[in-house]
Structure formats: structure tokens, C-alpha cells
Amino acid sequence: MQSYDNFAADAADIIRVAISKRPDGIAVPDWVYESQDPAIQEAIAAGIKVILFNAGTLDKAEELGAMNYVGSDEYIAGKAGGEQLVQLGAKRGVCINTLPGTANIEARCQGMIDAMTAAGASAEQLPLPSTSFGDPAAISEAVKAYLTENPDVDGALTIGAGEADAAAVGIEQAGKTGTVHLGCFDFNEATLDRIKDGTQDFAIDQQPYLQALLAVTLLASNIDFGTDLPTAPVLTGPGIINAANVDATIAGVKIGAR
Numbered sequence: 001m002q003s004y005d006n007f008a009a010d011a012a013d014i015i016r017v018a019i020s021k022r023p024d025g026i027a028v029p030d031w032v033y034e035s036q037d038p039a040i041q042e043a044i045a046a047g048i049k050v051i052l053f054n055a056g057t058l059d060k061a062e063e064l065g066a067m068n069y070v071g072s073d074e075y076i077a078g079k080a081g082g083e084q085l086v087q088l089g090a091k092r093g094v095c096i097n098t099l100p101g102t103a104n105i106e107a108r109c110q111g112m113i114d115a116m117t118a119a120g121a122s123a124e125q126l127p128l129p130s131t132s133f134g135d136p137a138a139i140s141e142a143v144k145a146y147l148t149e150n151p152d153v154d155g156a157l158t159i160g161a162g163e164a165d166a167a168a169v170g171i172e173q174a175g176k177t178g179t180v181h182l183g184c185f186d187f188n189e190a191t192l193d194r195i196k197d198g199t200q201d202f203a204i205d206q207q208p209y210l211q212a213l214l215a216v217t218l219l220a221s222n223i224d225f226g227t228d229l230p231t232a233p234v235l236t237g238p239g240i241i242n243a244a245n246v247d248a249t250i251a252g253v254k255i256g257a258r
Contacts, residue, residue: 004133007099007151008035015039024223025049027215029071030064031102040064049112049223053215054208055104067222068229070215072206072237074104075122078111080238081157081183084202085112086119088181090155093123093156096143098126098163105159108185112157123155136166143170147180161188168194187241192253197245204247206237 001010012035018026019042026043030036030052038061044065052061053070060067062253078095085093093116095109099103111124111240116123126146147153147170156171158164164184171180177199184191187203194200214234221227252258 004099004130007034007102007130011241012036012039014241017045018045019043019048023048025219027051027053027219028214029054029104030060031099031104033060033103037064040066049219051215051219053211055102061233068218069233070218070236071211071233071254073233073235074107075111077185077204077238078108078113078157079115079204080111080240081108081185081204082112082115082123083119084122084125084183084240084242085155085157085181086116088155088201090116090181091121092153093121093155093157094146094150094153095123095125096128096139096158096163096167097125098128098133098139098159099130100125101130108159109157116155121155134162136162136169139163140170141167143167144173147171147174147176152177156183158182158184160184161186161191164194164200164203166191168199187249189253192241192246192250195241195243195251198243202240202242204237205239205241207239208236210236216230218257 003157011031015028016039026048040050041064050066051064051068057067058069095112097105097109099105113123128142156167158167161184168182171177183202185204191203249258
């Protein structure tokens with residue numbers, strides 16, 4: 001997709017473009033069930049084998065007739081993020097969502113909220129327009145405004161590393177660095193630098209390289225050789241990156257293993 005302005009419809013259109021190319025198989029994230037499920041069902045009805053990766057669930061794969069789901073269980077990963085914030089002492093958390101309505105992102109935020117609530121803390125979602133996805137200025141301004149209006153918030157989780165970069169700026173502009181614990185899904189170089197210097201607490205790693213690699217490998221092997229795995233779903237996360245293992249993660253990045 002060239003933009004996220006018409007996310008749900010465009011995600012379905014890409015599947016239909018793939019169908020028109022008459023492939024043997026399609027590996028696809030199922031981000032928005034309402035729009036993408038009919039397109040995925042069209043692919044399967046056309047005799048195309050489908051495997052879900054990155055976004056979706058095993059239940060969704062079985063419902064649609066897809067081979068398997070490869071990725072992180074987003075709800076479990078979200079719970080891991082909420083549990084981390086609670087362990088850090090956060091009493092009120094916020095999940096910053098720049099792609100509201102997408103199934104995997106909603107599951108991440110819900111998992112975080114449920115984990116914090118179960119521990120006696122509280123949490124809520126800050127949904128931002130999807131046009132803010134990839135717009136650091138819009139995200140940092142929204143985070144700054146939210147923290148200013150909600151001074152008791154002491155934990156924040158973003159749906160991606162880019163959002164964490166922007167959120168860190170917003171936290172700093174709100175004068176909350178050191179008092180608002182910050183975590184994110186995925187990571188980049190800036191994420192690891194912040195974890196190392198103590199201005200970010202953790203990142204949740206779903207190992208996305210493995211998601212596409214394993215999905216395409218399993219799909220191709222099934223098409224070419226009829227192989228299949230009894231393991232379902234094939235989970236690639238969550239793993240927590242924090243001060244305890246950030247140096248090992250950085251070492252892995254340098255050699256292309258992370």
C-alpha cells in the first residue's frame with residue numbers, strides 16, 4: 001500500500017490483485033477482518049493456498065480455510081507489555097494506537113489493558129487517526145497533549161518502534177522523562193539506544209523477519225512437496241528486550257541476526 005489513508009479497502013484490494021496473477025499460494029497478514037476475509041475466501045475458493053502471517057490468529061486461519069498462522073499472538077504479546085509496565089511500578093497506562101480498527105493492533109492494546117487491570121492498575125487506549133501512522137510530529141504532539149491532560153499516567157506502550165521514537169519526544173516535551181515508563185512493539189536502533197541509556201524500559205520483539213520467512217517457506221514447501229507441520233500456530237514471539245539483554249540484541253543486530 002502506498003499510504004494508510006484507505007487502509008482497510010486497500011488491504012483487501014492487494015489480495016484481489018494477487019489473485020488476478022493466479023499464484024499457487026498467497027502469504028498474507030489479515031489486518032482487518034471485515035474487509036480482508038472476503039478477499040481471502042475468494043483466493044481459497046479459486047484453489048489458491050493461503051497462509052496467514054503477522055496479523056490474524058489460528059482460529060481465524062481455520063475459519064477461513066488457511067493453512068496456518070505464523071506470527072505473534074498479539075493479545076498475549078500485549079499482555080506481556082502490560083505485565084512489564086506493572087512490574088516497573090506503573091499504575092495507569094496508555095496504549096498509543098495509530099492504526100485503530102486493525103485486528104492485530106487492537107489485540108495488542110486490549111492485552112495490555114487487561115493485564116494492567118488484572119494487576120489492580122488501570123489502562124486505556126489512545127486511538128489516533130490512521131493518517132498519523134508514520135507522522136512523528138503528529139504522534140509526539142498527541143502524546144504530549146495526552147500526558148499534559150492526564151498527569152497521573154505513568155506507563156505508555158506504542159504499537160511500533162517508530163511510534164516509540166515519537167512518543168519519547170512527546171514524553172520529553174511533557175516533562176515526563178523518567179516518570180513515564182515507555183515500552184513498544186518491535187525495535188530499531190533508536191529503541192535499543194534508549195533502552196541502553198535508560199530512557200525507554202523495554203521492547204516487545206515478535207521477530208518479524210521470521211514471520212515472513214517461515215510463512216513463505218512453509219507455503220512453498222506445501223505447494224511443491226506436500227509437506228505440512230503439526231504445529232499450529234507457529235509463534236515467533238513475544239520476547240522482551242530490556243536492560244538485561246539489550247547488549248546481546250545489539251550484537252545480534254550487528255551481524256544481521258536480529
